[in-house]
Every structure is written in C-alpha cells, then in structure tokens.
Amino acid sequence: MKNGLVVKDNALMNASYNLEVTEQRLILLAIISARETGQGITADSKxxxxxxxxxxxxNVAKETAYEALKSAVNNLFERQFSFREETKKGVGIVRSRWVSRIKYIDDAAILEITFAPDVVPLITRLEEHFTSYQIKQIAQLTSKYAIRLYELLIAWRTAGKVPQIELSEFRNRLGVSDNEYTAMNNFKSRVLEPSIKQINEHTDITVTYEQHKKGRTITGFSFRFKQKQQAKQVESKRDPDTADLFTKMTDAQRHLFGHKLAHDARVQSEYSQLIGTGSYEDFAKLLADMLAEEKHFKTFYPLLIEHGFK
Incomplete structure (x- = not known):
C-alpha cells in the first residue's frame, strides 16, 4: 500500500451500516487497493x-490478521448497508451488499474481494463530493463506532462542525441496532463517549459534542472538532536539500500551497483519480494534508519552488 489514502463518496460516508472493526478495516484496505490500481475498477474487479x-x-500479530481475513469470507459477504440516492425521479433509499464475491486463499493468506455493483461508483466516482483521509488515522481505533464517527465528522472537515443529527439517524449511521443501548445513559457511556475518547487520543482531530433536547428528552447531537497541530516529522537521515525546509513548513503554508497545487494542471493530471470534476476546495485540503508528510513534500518540492515556496 503506497500512501494509505481512503477516498469515499459522501453518500457512502453518510450511509447506515453495522460492520465490526475487522470488517471495516478490510473494506478500507480494499478501497485503497482499488484506488491504487490507477486503472479504475468495475463490478468484476478482484x-x-x-x-x-x-x-x-x-499493528497486529500475523495470526490476528489471518483470522480477520478468514472470518471475512462468511461474515463480510452477509453484510448490507443503505444510503440515499438522488435521481431525476427523486431521492430513494438503496440497500446493497458490500461485496458480490469473496474468496480466501489459505496458502497465500490473501483475501480476494469483488465489490457489489452499487459500491463501485461510491469509491471511484468523484463527480460530486468526496471525503479522504489517511488510513493511519483510524489504525488505532478499536471501536467500530469510533471509526464510523470519525468518518462522519471529517465529511464536515472544512466547516469543523457537524449540525444536529437526529438521534435515530445518528444511531443508524453508527451502526447501532434498534435493540442496542436503548437507554440514553448506556448509549452515551458505551458508544458515544468511548468513541470520542478514542478519536481524541488516536486521530488527527479533537472533538466535542452538544446534546439537543425537546423538554427533558435528548433528540439529537451536534459536534465541533478541530485539527491537531501537526507534529514535525524529523528523520535522522535528512535530505540536505529538502528536509530542513519540510520541517519549517507551517500549517498556513501547507494550506496556501495545497490551494496553489490544486489548480496546477500538472498536479490535476497526475492525481486526476482523486478529483474527477469534484470540489477543488476538498482537493486542496487533501494536498495540504499530503504536504504534512515528508515523502509527499519531496515529490511536490519542484512545483512548490515554482509557486513561490522558499
């Protein structure tokens, strides 16, 4: 896996589904694999x-990884999700499986996945809106609810806040079934607060929430979050031409030059699979995030100089 970049259509980010942690991780690895082919995928791609x-x-033992892949053959094949789809006739609710075909090759310890037809455009089509993040951000999240909450939050990354989500809709998006944690104190202590704690400890954002009420009854939640200050990445073996400049690049510079690179035709051509005809604002943010990693900084360095970086 090259850079571990997960890119999803926002319809999928906001979909309702219940996947265990291992199943979410496998889906994310498959999405990365699909995007790194550079050739696109179809409903027949393996x-x-x-x-x-x-x-x-x-960061798990190989035996744990083997077991995750083996169990996915039965469990992941049965999983379903739902999402809203807009058409000329109106908005409909689509229900779909995640995969149409799945195979585990024991001798090679390889899982082979074919995404269901409705999933393929949601991870490859970027005509409208998309959300991206590095998979390392959720690598240490051990709660399936924390992974889903992180994705729901960063779909609003530009705004830094998520408007009120009605309680039943929020539960559906997190994958909490109707008969789970029905008492609000259980929902908060077993789902919401542990998820926020993990996100704040292990990802690139810190989040707070506000509960909304009608009378004394909690009817929904809203969220605010902000990016953590990027830690400077200093390696013991520095490239004398670029390493010092990389460590001096501020967050403001990353966002400034991310915006400039997003409008550079050469960058658009090289990373066309990440932008399609979608939002340049989100593409610029993606590039700014990439510039926080020294390997990407080195890749873009010649263009950064052209655009006035010193």
Missing part, C-alpha cells in the same frame, strides 16, 4: 488484501 498488509497497517 481486489487482493494480503494478511501482511493488514498486520502492518493495524
């Missing part, structure tokens, strides 16, 4: 997930 990639990405 995407490989290696147990070694799972173990490395999520």
């Amino acid at each position: 995407l490989e997930i290696h147990a070694s990639d799972y173990a490395t990405q999520f």
